[in-house]
Amino acid sequence: MSGCNLLWSERRKAAIKARAKILDAARSWFNRHNYIEVHGPVLIPSIGHHPNTFEVEYFDKKACLTQGLQPYAGVFASNFGRVYTIAPVFRAEKATTHRHLTEYWRIEAAISHSDLDTIMRVQEQLVSYICKSLSKEAQKELDILQCDAERLGRIRPPFRRLTYDTTIKTLQEDGFSVQWGSKLEWEHEKHLSLKFNQPFFISEFPVDIETYFLQSNPTKPELSLSVDLLAPEGYGEISTGGKPTIRKEELLRKMKEEEIGQAERKWYLDLREMGSLPYSGFAIGVERFAQWICELEHIKEAFAFPRSMDGIYP
Amino acid sequence: MSGCNLLWSERRKAAIKARAKILDAARSWFNRHNYIEVHGPVLIPSIGHHPNTFEVEYFDKKACLTQGLQPYAGVFASNFGRVYTIAPVFRAEKATTHRHLTEYWRIEAAISHSDLDTIMRVQEQLVSYICKSLSKEAQKELDILQCDAERLGRIRPPFRRLTYDTTIKTLQEDGFSVQWGSKLEWEHEKHLSLKFNQPFFISEFPVDIETYFLQSNPTKPELSLSVDLLAPEGYGEISTGGKPTIRKEELLRKMKEEEIGQAERKWYLDLREMGSLPYSGFAIGVERFAQWICELEHIKEAFAFPRSMDGIYP
Secondary structure, eight states: OOSOSOOOOHHHHHHHHHHHHHHHHHHHHHHHTTOEEOOOOSEEEOOSSOTTOOEEEETTEEEEEOSOSHHHHHHHHHHHSEEEEEEEEEOOOOOOSTTOOSEEEEEEEEEETOOHHHHHHHHHHHHHHHHHHHHHHOHHHHHHTTOOHHHHHTOOSOOEEEEHHHHHHHHHHTTOOOOTTSOOOHHHHHHHHHTOSSOEEEEOOBGGGSOTTBOBOSSOTTBBSEEEEEETTTTEEEEEEEOBOOOHHHHHHHHHHTTOOTTTTHHHHHHHHTTOOOEEEEEEEHHHHHHHHTTOSSGGGGSSSOOBTTBOOO | OOSOSOOOOHHHHHHHHHHHHHHHHHHHHHHHTTOEEOOOOSEEEOOSSOTTOOEEEETTEEEEEOSOSHHHHHHHHHHHSEEEEEEEEEOOOOOOSTTOOSEEEEEEEEEETOOHHHHHHHHHHHHHHHHHHHHHHOHHHHHHTTOOHHHHHTOOSOOEEEEHHHHHHHHHHTTOOOOTTSOOOHHHHHHHHHTOSSOEEEEOOBGGGSOTTBOBOSSOTTBBSEEEEEETTTTEEEEEEEOBOOOHHHHHHHHHHTTOOTTTTHHHHHHHHTTOOOEEEEEEEHHHHHHHHTTOSSGGGGSSSOOBTTBOOO
16 A cells, blocks of 8 residues: 555645634634533434435434434523534435535534524624634635635624515515515525625524424514524525424424324424423534635535535545 | 423533533643544445444435544544544444443544554543643532542643553453453453553553454564553543554455455545555543543433433433
8 A cells, every 4th residue: 555645635625624713713602602512412213204314223223313403402502501512413305416415514502591683693793703713713724725815804793684575575676586485495595695795694484484393473473483694605505593482382283284293203392391491593504604614616625525415435 | 381390400410511621621632732623424334234333324325323533534644644523423332331322422533653652642641631621620510520620630641551461460460360362341441440540551452352454563463553541440441542554455454354345345445545644543432531530420421312222312
């Protein structure tokens, strides 16, 4: 064995180093703001057959791979107030775009007794801090990646706050045939994202296109207490968040509407009993965030051994 | 839903906070010593049916859950020199002891152009730094856990360095019927561990009881370049490490001896071609380490939602 045939390019190494600096800056921000670092489990109880979930043979049973801290976040937030995690998550989504990995890392946080306004403020501070930190601490890497460190230095709060309602109107005005109630497609995200040079929020997506566990807006029950953060410059969504409901009847009703079996989610309902104070939380996709920060063409550049629908090798 | 029925005990919260401080101190040490933070994949190619490995349905194929950074560590070390990772790993071991989880986190490091002496020096510095940091920064948590912070303040390099050979002799002198060539059982580990009030190393285990990928000692080919770190006070092994071989013929010979199919490990052999400079590495089990630091009776106390052979809930 000749020992050293295939060393990585300076570009590849710079992307991995920049990703490390993003994580380091994130932890530094959380530490300064007295968040407790927690780790939820990767192996979670089976949720029955679900197209986006990987199944694991767990001795003589089935388990699933986590899609995020969310099922456990409320328990942590109830006990510690403010928590964060940086950990891998898994999505069996059949997507082969420049923005999809089946295994990726997330920066997640949960804050008890908080609402959408809080998690927007936290994210604009956190993201601005990370960008500023990278503009100073990762100049060498950003140079190698031929991207503009100064643009990151200019990211600062407050970020623009759009609602889903106004977003749909904007898209219609700009000539898209999108209707109220439909999901934002990549072409919509990209179009909006190209309008801005700062990250921006879109909040209160319709209940029908959001995940079942989010609370509805008390005064507009057709809207969910949800908020995404989008990167500018055409990079699109980098974070998703919201305020899960702690009202069991609301949860059960939404599960029924989405035909989610109560038996399969008993573990989830039991978790809600384990100290679910009201809380809000968000999850930033590390590799999508790095893709924007480092202006990477493909998300695979942001992870050393990326996994996608194409397969696992090596 | 009443919101807040089952908040955790102060003890449970203290253990989770102490674990977070261990990780924080570890990262701080690595950052000060210019290690690059990396993440290997959790989903790895199938290694065929293996009793300690969890299998995942990966679209129409099979994949496995990682047991550690090792397959990828050499590639990272070749490219960056010094790297570390803090990430979850998985072992389908059928064990229900007070020291076994099926899902646990590891602090792993790999250093190019290094040998056993280097990884022992690194670990004694790293572990002492973490202990000292906890003795100062986690006094409140250690008080709640009713464990002695001062004993952690006294942990300092150098740690005692035993070899497997002298360890077997010591055990025989102490009345154990263990023979050279056999694995150290928990009763042996515990006995040795109770003799010390500082962590200690045991190095150069026989090739026949070690993993196939480690290099043999050039002058004593029956011994592998392996080293474990054991905690004192009866807590036993907290880390494992060694110097993997970069000689393809040695690797192929050992795979053959252990009846490991080359076809199933083609991905592993291919990784060896991706920049395998000589390196050594080690892996500290976070929850075992926390168990010792915090004097926890059961390893389950060191993880908020522990997974074991008993099952996954919630």
